[in-house]
Amino acid sequence: MKLRPLEETDLEFIHELANDYSLMSYWFEEPYNSLEKLKESYRNNNSSESARRFVIVNENDMVGIVDLDYIDFIHRNCEIMLIVKPEFSGNGFAKFAFKEAVKYAFEVLNMHKVYLYVDTENEKAVRIYEKQGFKNEGVLREHFYAKGKYKDAAFMSILKSEWTENE
Template sequence: MDITIRGREIDDAAACQRIHSYPEVYQWTLQLPFPTLDSWRKKFERQANDGAPGFVAEMDGQVVGEISLFINSNVRIRQTIGFGLVVDPNYGGRGVGQQLVAAAIDYAFNWFGATRLELEAFTDNQRAIRLYERMGFEQEGVRRRAALREGQYRDVTIMARLA
């Protein structure tokens, strides 16, 4: 099956809500469980108004992954762009995440003029960390007990790729 990467639309909110509703997805993000459709629509509208692009991956006409880029409003760090990535667990291991990250790298460096693309991942999310390392990201440090997950504060790894 072919993967198509395209710009995210407000109408993709329902698909992204579905993907973020899987426990095996939301446990690895900084999002709260059980997101509402309305909250996703508002989030996409806010990001669009802020000029923060997002992309989705489609297979057979169904959205199976999403990546959001985060643009800094502080002029002194505008060259740094962050991102968040999710893939439908039913489509894991098929290259969806890799293609979404490749699209983010291209967009950030070749269209936004970024010099740094960064992310945070839970330190025990080794599958994601391996993907990011394969895509040229390096681990820069650990924020200890930085994010709450299932009632416990967990360590988060900071990773970046420079242009």
């Protein structure tokens, strides 16, 4: 299993994930994105310094994606987002990808803090993040709209000093 940078040839896979309502609701995103719009966005933003996108690969299978978004080189923080295709869930891919992306954020990008938003009802994800050393900084009440209702989102983060202690 490994992470590799997103390539234009991966966009059909990303399109499949981005249009899966059950998956995109975890990112509090609307599952609506045409393949052409995705390609255009890729071409326009591929050289952007504000994001790093990786594909999770196991042998010949694309398993999921992990993004470091909203990279802020002044305040030295970024958001991490992860999706694993349901058929690959429970095999350690999320844990691996999450750990590698956080390591990349701290060791390569020299971030001070990595943060995320998670649905407070998604207990499985919250446990994964806590095991990785993320701390709950608070709950944003009814902050996102997904699956037909407003959802509370926990704001969780890890500081580089905390991550270093756990390594």
